[in-house]
Each structure stands twice: as C-alpha cells, then as structure tokens.
Amino acid sequence: MKEMKDKTKLVVSILVVMIFLLGFYNADPLKSVFDSLFSKDQQVKEEILLINDNKKEEENKDIPEPIEEVEKINTVEIVATGDILIHQEILDTQYDDSTGEYDFTNNFQYIKDILENADLAIGNLETTFSGTEYWGYAGYPSFNTPDSLVDAMKWTGYDVIANMxxxxxxxxxxxxxxxxxxxLDRGFDVIGTRGSVDEKRYIIKNINDINIGIISYGYTMTTEDYFKGLNGIAIPDELIPLMNHFHPLTLDEDLNNMKEQIALMREDGAEVIIFYMHWGDEYELEPNDIQRTIAQFLTDEKVDVIFGTHPHSIQPIDILTSSDGTSNTAVVYSMGNFLSSQRTERIENPYTEDGVIVSVNISKNMDTNEVTVDIPTYIPTWVNWYGKDDKLFYEIVPATVNDAEYLTNEGKTRVVESLNRTKSIIEMYNDSIKIKE
Structure with missing residues (x-):
C-alpha cells in the first residue's frame, strides 16, 4: 500500500515539474531562447543540405551529357537527258554574223540551273565534232557540229557524255x-566508245564517297552490204572492239558481254550501276520487245538504273523487279529529244518537241554502307521555237512553267500541251513516277 502511494507521489511530482517548465517556456524570454536554438539548428541543417546540393551539381557538370548518335547519310543526285541533235535549222540559227562564230549557250540557258545543281549530269550526243576540214558543218542526216557546242554543254553543267x-x-x-x-579535252567523261582496247568500257565516278559505275551501249544495224553498221556506214574493223554495241542477231552474246562488264564494275568497287542504252524504234511511244528483253536481263543482273535514248519521243518510266524478287531496277525507256528542230511544223509530230530531265537520288548510310536508290522523278522539257528581230530561236524550257516572260502567247499554250503529253506517257506504266517538285 505504501509502495503504491510512493509511486503516485512520484507521478504527481513529475507532472508538476513538466507543468512548471511549460509555464516558463511559454513566457516570452524563455520561449525566444528555445526558438532561437531550434531555428539555428534548422538553419544549419538547411545550409548543409544546400552545400550538398551544390556539390552534386558541380559533380554532375563534370559528367558529359550522353550524345545522341545520328546516322551519317551521304547523297548524290544524278540527272540525265535525251537526244541532243543539231539539225541544220539550229546550226543556221546559232551562227552569229557579227562575230563569224557559233554560240549554242542560249539553247540551254533556261535549264542550266537544273543540270548545274545536280551532282552528276549525263547527256546523249548525236553529232560529231569533226572540224571544218572534213566535209564542213552539217545537220541531218550526217551530223557535224562546231566545237562551241562542247563549250555550251560544259557551261550548262554536263559531266558525262554518251556518244555510242x-x-x-x-x-x-x-x-x-x-x-x-x-x-575529253574539255573535261568530259565519255561512255560508249573507247580510244583503245586498253581502256575500260565503263567509268567509275566517286561522288560523296559513293562509287557509281556507268556504261553505255548502242544498237547496230545490218544491210545487204555489211553486218554491223551505223547510219548507213559499216563499222570499220578497227572500231568494232572499241564500241559498246548490240545487235538483234547477236543479242545473247551481247547480253553476256554486258553481264561481264557488270561483274567488272563491281570488282572495281561500284556500289550503284547505271546503263545508258541507245535503243528502240524511232517515234514510237512504247518500248519494243528488244528493249523489254534487255531491260529485264539487266534487272536480273541487279543494275540499278537504265536511261534510254534514240526514239526521239518520250517513252514510259517503269520499275522492274528481278526474277528472284530481291531487287528493283528503274527503267527510263526513252527520254525523248532534248534539243532538236523536229517539230510539228516540220514533221507533223508534236511528240518530238518533248523531252525529260530524269533525276535519281542515291543515298548511302556511311555507318552500315547500305546504298539506296530512290524512285526517279522527272522534269518535263519542251523546245521553244520562236522568231524575234528577224531571227529564229530554239530554247529548251521546263514544261512546268507556262507563264514565263520568254514564252509567246502561242508558246504558253503549246508548253501546256507538251506537259500533258509527257505526263500521260511517262506515268503510263507506273503511277509512282512523279514530276520533280
């Protein structure tokens, strides 16, 4: 009993002391002392936390932020054009009486920027540069053009010339x-013909670290007088091995030769292979059986792009698939006339006024070395023929521009007609083929 009383007294005493202390704490002087102590303690804690945070920030500054890896992609744009034919009408027009010289630059002035801005421009030259000593200058049927055309083509932006x-x-x-x-003297690469058997039948162009193999072939014809000839002239024996040619009667052998050249180009490091084919029937709007046969053969051999010339009229662009289904080939059956005087007024055929500049974009992933060839796009062109100040003019113009100052009212109408003709033919086989934007 006594022990319980003692415990009770102890509890009561403790409570009295606590109440006494609390009373003193609530008094302003003592409370301020306690608050000051607690406040300083909290301030110290906050300062320590701030120091630690600053230290972490300094440490983080020394750690470089992760760099996002970006794939390095190199690209190349190749443009190609059709037949360049200097008929007598153009030859006469380009002569300057005041200087006694020929100047062809105005023929190309309105499409110059397109060729010049591409990484590589290829054209088909259907004339010779034989000087004045050898029968003089002339148009159809036996072409010989002043050397100043070469200078105009260089000025325009051409890099590679096919002349087979x-x-x-x-x-x-x-x-x-x-x-x-x-x-060659003017700095062009020439494809389709060689100077000696020691030269390769193709060229390899390295552009932006992408190796592009380019080769050209042209058809030959047979008459009663010879087996292989061109434009009524038998090919001399010494030139037979120097020209890349094919013939309907030796097509299997010729295709095998093409296959060998493809293999050689790949051995030389070609990552993209382009064929420039002079083939087909003149003035036809669709390819013949030989064109189709060669195109499918080259597709099966994994050629990337085929540019076609010769018909003097545009033919469709198509995307062919190899027989094993593993690859595609872009085939431009004919790019038409780029420059000529073949017009409705002369030969009653409007299609010979039309041409295209075909653009192909190639890209290469420099990390994986994977090369991709895009679907071609095209720029329709039209040869604008008009008279001014008692002089005639032949000028290649983009057919997509119908309000230019250089077009007469008649020209504005006819360039639209040209655009519609070209679009209907080019996209005939494949609606994924579009005009370049």
Missing part, C-alpha cells in the same frame, strides 16, 4: 576520234 549511237560514225574514223578527243 547511230551518228557516232557520221564522219567516219576521223570524226569518231576527233569527237572523243574534243570531249
């Missing part, structure tokens, strides 16, 4: 050799 076509021998061996020499 039916006019390559219009001035015989002399014209063949001089034409090549003039082109």
């Amino acid at each position: 076509n039916n006019h390559a021998l219009d001035r015989d061996v002399y014209g063949y050799e001089r034409t090549r020499n003039i082109l």
